[in-house]
Amino acid sequence: MKVYDIIVIGMGPAGMAVSGMASNMGLKVLGIDGEKLGGECLNTGCIPSKSLLKSAYFKDSAEHLNKFGLNLKGDIEVVNPLEIVRNQLKMLTGEGLHNKFSKVDMILKKGYAKFINSNTIKVNDVEYSARTIFIATGTKPMIVPIPGLSEIDVLTNENMFNLDKIPNSLTIIGGGAIGTEMAQAFSRLGSDVTIVQMDDHLIPNGDEEAGKLLEKVFNKEGIKVFNSTTINKVEMQDAKIVTFTSKGNFISDEILVATGRKPVIDRLDLDSAGIKYDKKGIKVDEFNRTNIKSIYAVGDCNGVNLLSHSAMHQGMTSLMHMLKGNDDNSLKRSNFPVPWSVFTSPEVAQVGLSEKMAINKEIDFFIVKEEYKTYARAITDGKPEGFVKIITDKKGKIYGATIIGEAASELIQEWTMAIQNNLTMFNIMMMQHSFPTISILNKSVAEKWMMMLVKNGEMEF
Ligand SMILES: Cc1cc2nc3c(=O)[nH]c(=O)nc-3n(C[C@H](O)[C@H](O)[C@H](O)COP(=O)(O)OP(=O)(O)OC[C@H]3O[C@@H](n4cnc5c(N)ncnc54)[C@H](O)[C@@H]3O)c2cc1C
Numbered sequence: 381m382k383v384y385d386i387i388v389i390g391m392g393p394a395g396m397a398v399s400g401m402a403s404n405m406g407l408k409v410l411g412i413d414g415e416k417l418g419g420e421c422l423n424t425g426c427i428p429s430k431s432l433l434k435s436a437y438f439k440d441s442a443e444h445l446n447k448f449g450l451n452l453k454g455d456i457e458v459v460n461p462l463e464i465v466r467n468q469l470k471m472l473t474g475e476g477l478h479n480k481f482s483k484v485d486m487i488l489k490k491g492y493a494k495f496i497n498s499n500t501i502k503v504n505d506v507e508y509s510a511r512t513i514f515i516a517t518g519t520k521p522m523i524v525p526i527p528g529l530s531e532i533d534v535l536t537n538e539n540m541f542n543l544d545k546i547p548n549s550l551t552i553i554g555g556g557a558i559g560t561e562m563a564q565a566f567s568r569l570g571s572d573v574t575i576v577q578m579d580d581h582l583i584p585n586g587d588e589e590a591g592k593l594l595e596k597v598f599n600k601e602g603i604k605v606f607n608s609t610t611i612n613k614v615e616m617q618d619a620k621i622v623t624f625t626s627k628g629n630f631i632s633d634e635i636l637v638a639t640g641r642k643p644v645i646d647r648l649d650l651d652s653a654g655i656k657y658d659k660k661g662i663k664v665d666e667f668n669r670t671n672i673k674s675i676y677a678v679g680d681c682n683g684v685n686l687l688s689h690s691a692m693h694q695g696m697t698s699l700m701h702m703l704k705g706n707d708d709n710s711l712k713r714s715n716f717p718v719p720w721s722v723f724t725s726p727e728v729a730q731v732g733l734s735e736k737m738a739i740n741k742e743i744d745f746f747i748v749k750e751e752y753k754t755y756a757r758a759i760t761d762g763k764p765e766g767f768v769k770i771i772t773d774k775k776g777k778i779y780g781a782t783i784i785g786e787a788a789s790e791l792i793q794e795w796t797m798a799i800q801n802n803l804t805m806f807n808i809m810m811m812q813h814s815f816p817t818i819s820i821l822n823k824s825v826a827e828k829w830m831m832m833l834v835k836n837g838e839m840e841f
């Protein structure tokens with residue numbers, strides 16, 4: 381039997397982080413994936429979705445050139461954006477990517493790994509063992525139990541990028557990250573899109589005001605949004621899909637289900653290694669270690685965050701924990717705030733607490749907000765929608781930030797840095813931001829905080 385320092389099961393962002401770093405440090409690493417190198421993120425998630433959004437963005441921008449005194453004659457024809465996505469994926473998942481992992485022994489597309497015991501796994505009939513095993517098997521779409529749904533061919537992230545063409549009409553169940561990004565991409569590329577969701581605002585994990593502003597923009601673009609809606613059944617009628625709901629019945633050519641995820645753990649035979657799990661995922665401690673000390677579960681399969689950067693970060697910190705050999709507090713997962721960004725136009729991003737979370741935690745906070753429309757650069761860019769909203773207090777402690785607007789996904793990094801390093805509103809205000817970047821809005825909101833306090837005679841510095 382071949383013996384390794386580390387076996388990594390699943391070669392998505394989490395598994396690639398562990399195996400890439402460990403092999404470059406000189407450890408003997410085996411990486412296994414039943415499917416392709418890159419995992420969901422590269423093959424059916426982050427990258428194809430951003431690629432399709434980019435086509436949609438250019439079409440929308442071209443249709444609004446008149447805002448900038450330009451005139452493009454004739455209609456823009458949607459030729460083959462999905463084929464472009466697939467071509468880009470072929471390029472990104474090719475030789476260049478595989479070369480980066482040349483020091484890792486890899487078993488790809490040959491079978492799935494399952495545990496024999498806590499140090500040994502099996503792929504097909506061959507056994508491999510290691511001192512430490514990293515499970516990084518991700519998630520798959522959770523198809524909600526709506527009557528009729530399992531009887532029709534639905535779209536999920538796993539097959540939607542294989543469509544031959546942009547459908548004429550599309551119903552999307554779910555108004556979260558996938559639902560909103562794909563609604564805007566398909567709508568801008570020509571689909572008549574309806575979002576139906578049970579929550580009361582778009583991107584329900586985030587700020588309500590941001591979700592409502594995004595809905596306003598969507599409505600202007602022709603995307604219909606039905607919140608707080610119950611779906612009673614879904615049925616095929618005359619080659620069309622009919623979605624029966626508490627807010628009416630919607631007829632479409634395709635239906636996309638984006639109602640959350642479930643962990644991919646069924647093939648692993650976790651019980652053979654005595655690893656604890658529940659329906660959210662594999663149970664882990666602050667170092668992403670399972671109840672079996674020599675086995676870590678990193679990335680989406682532990683259900684803590686479902687984001688690529690978090691998956692890679694967990695891979696890196698868990699590898700460092702393994703190498704260190706003790707529970708060094710500086711490696712605890714909760715030390716590191718996790719930002720997220722949804723790549724619609726306008727983008728929506730958040731780190732730390734939302735207003736609702738701060739209220740629930742009974743924190744003594746107030747909100748400082750700056751609107752994009754107050755800033756010349758946002759106006760000249762033709763992007764006046766949005767705001768930067770900070771949950772703070774008199775001392776300037778930063779509890780959380782929500783940003784909706786142009787470049788929100790970039791602006792959020794500064795607040796992440798601030799929260800992680802206990803920086804305050806004062807520090808953000810005192811940092812010079814080059815003009816006229818959009819990030820000046822971060823400084824403006826901090827200046828607003830200072831002016832509020834000075835006006836009230838409460839400024840202490
Ligand atoms: C449409 C969409 C868009 C997204 N956009 C973003 C985004 O913009 N930003 C962001 O941060 N996140 C985004 N995500 C989430 C992101 O894709 C995931 O958080 C990320 O891929 C998780 O990485 P992972 O390594 O934990 O798992 P995965 O990427 O899911 O990889 C797991 C791998 O394990 C393999 N595997 C499973 N079981 C076994 C087994 N028994 N043996 C061998 N191999 C196995 C699978 O084949 C897979 O390749 C998006 C997701 C979707 C669906």
Ligand SMILES: NC(=O)c1ccc[n+]([C@@H]2O[C@H](COP(=O)([O-])OP(=O)(O)OC[C@H]3O[C@@H](n4cnc5c(N)ncnc54)[C@H](O)[C@@H]3O)[C@@H](O)[C@H]2O)c1
Pocket residue numbers: 524553554555556557558559561576577578579583584609610611638639640641685686687720721722723
């Ligand atoms: N830009 C990004 O970072 C990005 C993009 C896409 C996906 N992701 C990740 O993928 C994960 C999954 O995304 P998602 O959009 O599938 O889930 P989500 O958790 O973001 O949203 C789920 C949506 O489904 C709806 N829903 C659930 N059950 C329903 C039912 N029975 N009837 C009607 N509506 C129902 C909810 O109301 C909600 O709108 C996210 O948690 C996110 O971390 C991230």
